Amino acid sequence: DAEITQSPRHKITETGRQVTLACHQTWNHNNMFWYRQDLGHGLRLIHYSYGVQDTNKGEVSDGYSVSRSNTEDLPLTLESAASSQTSVYFCASNAGGIQDEQYFGPGTRLTVT
Amino acid sequence: ELKVEQNPLFLSMQEGKNYTIYCNYSTTSDRLYWYRQDPGKSLESLFVLLSNGAVKQEGRLMASLDTKARLSTLHITAAVHDLSATYFCAVDRDDKIIFGKGTRLHILP
Numbered sequence: 001d002a003e004i005t006q007s008p009r010h011k012i013t014e015t016g017r018q019v020t021l022a023c024h025q026t027w028n029h030n031n032m033f034w035y036r037q038d039l040g041h042g043l044r045l046i047h048y049s050y051g052v053q054d055t056n057k058g059e060v061s062d063g064y065s066v067s068r069s070n071t072e073d074l075p076l077t078l079e080s081a082a083s084s085q086t087s088v089y090f091c092a093s094n095a096g097g098i099q100d101e102q103y104f105g106p107g108t109r110l111t112v113t
Numbered sequence: 114e115l116k117v118e119q120n121p122l123f124l125s126m127q128e129g130k131n132y133t134i135y136c137n138y139s140t141t142s143d144r145l146y147w148y149r150q151d152p153g154k155s156l157e158s159l160f161v162l163l164s165n166g167a168v169k170q171e172g173r174l175m176a177s178l179d180t181k182a183r184l185s186t187l188h189i190t191a192a193v194h195d196l197s198a199t200y201f202c203a204v205d206r207d208d209k210i211i212f213g214k215g216t217r218l219h220i221l222p
Binding site: 042 | 144146154155156157158161201203209210211212213214215
């Protein structure tokens with residue numbers, strides 16, 4: 001069955017370190033998204049991609065970067081982790097067609113100490 | 114800028130009662146989604162609404178869309194404890210999907 005996976009599921013890192021969160025989908029979807037979820041804010045869009053070599057900034061992109069070298073993967077990099085980036089991160093994908101729903105990964109809980 | 118507002122943000126209700134969650138959005142959109150999230154879990158898709166007047170129902174949940182008013186509703190009929198969760202609406206414009214803050218629903222047995 002097609003799926004979307006994230007790794008690691010939990011990560012603790014120190015302020016200033018570079019961290020990369022992985023997202024892999026086997027749906028063959030063109031569109032992929034990264035969100036962060038914080039209490040009182042719901043889900044906020046960080047970056048998104050409409051296809052290979054395409055990346056776009058979302059609502060809260062400062063301090064984050066993504067790259068899309070193939071259809072299946074959209075890694076999210078925190079260049080220099082800050083305590084304000086402690087959050088739960090969700091990756092999602094969809095094909096982008098009409099009626100198409102978005103499928104979410106299980107999430108990564110990141111703690112920056 | 115596309116903004117999505119849900120209300121209420123928190124709702125505690127008795128089993129057997131009916132209630133409605135509201136989702137307002139600020140600009141025209143291509144699609145509207147409703148999701149459910151259980152504590153510590155990922156998001157589960159409930160409904161995708163496309164056109165004005167669209168109505169979808171599954172079990173005790175019914176979602177509707179009024180594109181002229183930029184309003185969607187999620188109606189809960191005869192609530193049961195298993196429906197306790199956080200419900201999100203999200204609006205899609207040009208494949209950029211923006212979420213509301215969510216409505217945390219607590220159904221008392």
